Structure formats: structure tokens, C-alpha cells
Amino acid sequence: xxxxxxxxxxxxxxxxxxxxxxxxxxxxxxxxxxxxxxxxxxxxxxxxxxxxxxxxxxxxxxxxxxxxxxxxxxxxxxxxxxxxxxxxxxxxxxxxxxxxxxxxxxxxxxxxxxxxxxxxxxxxxxxxxxxxxxxxxxxxxxxxxxxxxxxxxxxxxxxxxxxxxxxxxxxxxxxxxxxxxxxxxxxxxxxxxxxxxxxxxxxxxxxxxxxxxxxxxxxxxxxxxxxxxxxxx
Numbered sequence: 686x687x688x689x690x691x692x693x694x695x696x697x698x699x700x701x702x703x704x705x706x707x708x709x710x711x712x713x714x715x716x717x718x719x720x721x722x723x724x725x726x727x728x729x730x731x732x733x734x735x736x737x738x739x740x741x742x743x744x745x746x747x748x749x750x751x752x753x754x755x756x757x758x759x760x761x762x763x764x765x766x767x768x769x770x771x772x773x774x775x776x777x778x779x780x781x782x783x784x785x786x787x788x789x790x791x792x793x794x795x796x797x798x799x800x801x802x803x804x805x806x807x808x809x810x811x812x813x814x815x816x817x818x819x820x821x822x823x824x825x826x827x828x829x830x831x832x833x834x835x836x837x838x839x840x841x842x843x844x845x846x847x848x849x850x851x852x853x854x855x856x857x858x859x860x861x862x863x864x865x866x867x868x869x870x871x872x873x874x875x876x877x878x879x880x881x882x883x884x885x886x887x888x889x890x891x892x893x894x895x896x897x898x899x900x901x902x903x904x905x906x907x908x909x910x911x912x913x914x915x916x917x918x
Contacts, residue, residue, distance in 0.1 A: 761788060
């Protein structure tokens with residue numbers, strides 16, 4: 686069985702594009718064996734932060750959807766078991782991998798994976814197409830898709846990959862490659878550090894889009910410095 690025929694197709698919806706400050710709100714994954722979807726994994730994630738209106742406009746995900754969802758740390762064990770030792774597949778897979786690796790590292794767990802990127806394959810083999818967005822490639826190939834929802838996008842990436850593999854297969858190109866993203870574990874903010882931030886927020890009548898208890902030491906320190914620079918003590 687070829688390694689490029691068995692994998693976990695993965696997609697995330699997030700509050701933004703930066704894994705250092707933005708958060709996961711939905712995870713979708715499809716377990717593929719010998720080219721066929723055998724199982725799926727799908728869950729909303731409570732980011733413990735306010736959901737930007739633009740994200741709701743793009744994805745259709747609302748505050749009500751994520752309010753009662755589990756926090757990311759509650760999901761990681763089940764997700765890790767679902768993925769196992771399989772490699773990952775996705776459209777711009779390094780984006781999704783970077784968010785997950787940061788989460789796993791912060792939870793004290795290793796997450797080193799190889800992956801196949803359908804965006805890179807599309808750029809290589811379909812240079813004539815004006816757009817390489819997943820939804821546009823699905824239109825090109827006639828693949829049904831509900832764009833910007835995690836499981837649907839993960840499955841769409843799988844079907845896109847099957848089309849590309851059928852048309853253009855080259856062993857060296859389609860072989861999974863190491864996914865490289867360096868991240869260090871972020872320390873949790875201490876109680877005194879959080880109390881100082883909360884005091885500043887109260888004093889200057891400020892609100893922030895995330896729960897202070899969910900913030901890392903660096904996040905609290907950075908925000909505290911920004912408040913002090915703008916408003917003083």
C-alpha cells in the first residue's frame with residue numbers, strides 16, 4: 686500500500702491567519718485508507734475569545750456554535766488518536782499544521798508529521814488556472830463542496846488530490862514531505878501577571894477579545910505593555 690494513498694485529510698477554521706495569536710474554532714479530518722474515506726472527525730472548538738464578525742461572515746460559524754464547544758486542550762487526545770502515525774493532507778497544509786503543532790507543543794505533546802499539499806500540487810500541474818483556491822479548484826473539477834467549513838474542506842482536498850493524482854502522478858512529487866514548523870512551548874501566565882492585566886483593564890475601562898485565563902505568559906505580557914504604552918499606569 687502506497688503511503689500517498691493512506692492519510693488524514695485535515696482542515697481547520699480559525700479566528701485569523703497567525704498561529705501565534707489566533708485560535709482554532711473548528712477541526713475537520715477524514716481518515717483515508719487506500720484512497721477511500723473510512724472515518725471522519727469533526728468538532729467545534731471554544732477558542733475562549735470573541736469570534737470576529739468577518740469569520741462568521743466567511744464560515745457561517747456563530748458564537749452560539751462555539752460557546753458550548755470543548756476547549757482545544759480537551760480535544761487533542763482524541764484528535765491524536767484519530768490521526769495516529771498517518772501523514773496529513775490538505776490545501777496549504779502547513780497552515781493547519783502550524784496551528785495544531787503549537788497546540789500540541791503547549792500541551793506538552795510531540796506532533797511531528799509529514800504531509801501532502803494540494804495547493805502546491807495545483808500550482809505545479811495547473812498553472813493555467815487563474816485561481817488555486819480550493820473552492821475554485823473544486824468548481825474546475827466538478828467536486829461538490831461547502832466552502833469554509835472544516836470537514837467539508839478536508840474532504841474536498843481529498844477529492845481534489847485524487848483528481849490530481851489520477852492526472853499527473855509522479856512518485857517523487859506526490860510523496861509526503863516533512864512538515865517543518867518550529868515552535869517553543871509557551872508558559873502559562875502567572876496569577877500576579879493576570880491580576881495586573883485585569884487591574885489595568887478595569888482602571889482604563891477596556892475590554893479584550895479573549896479570556897485572560899486562557900492567555901499565555903507572552904500574550905499577557907505583550908498586552909500589558911501595549912496598555913501601559915497607550916494609557917500609562
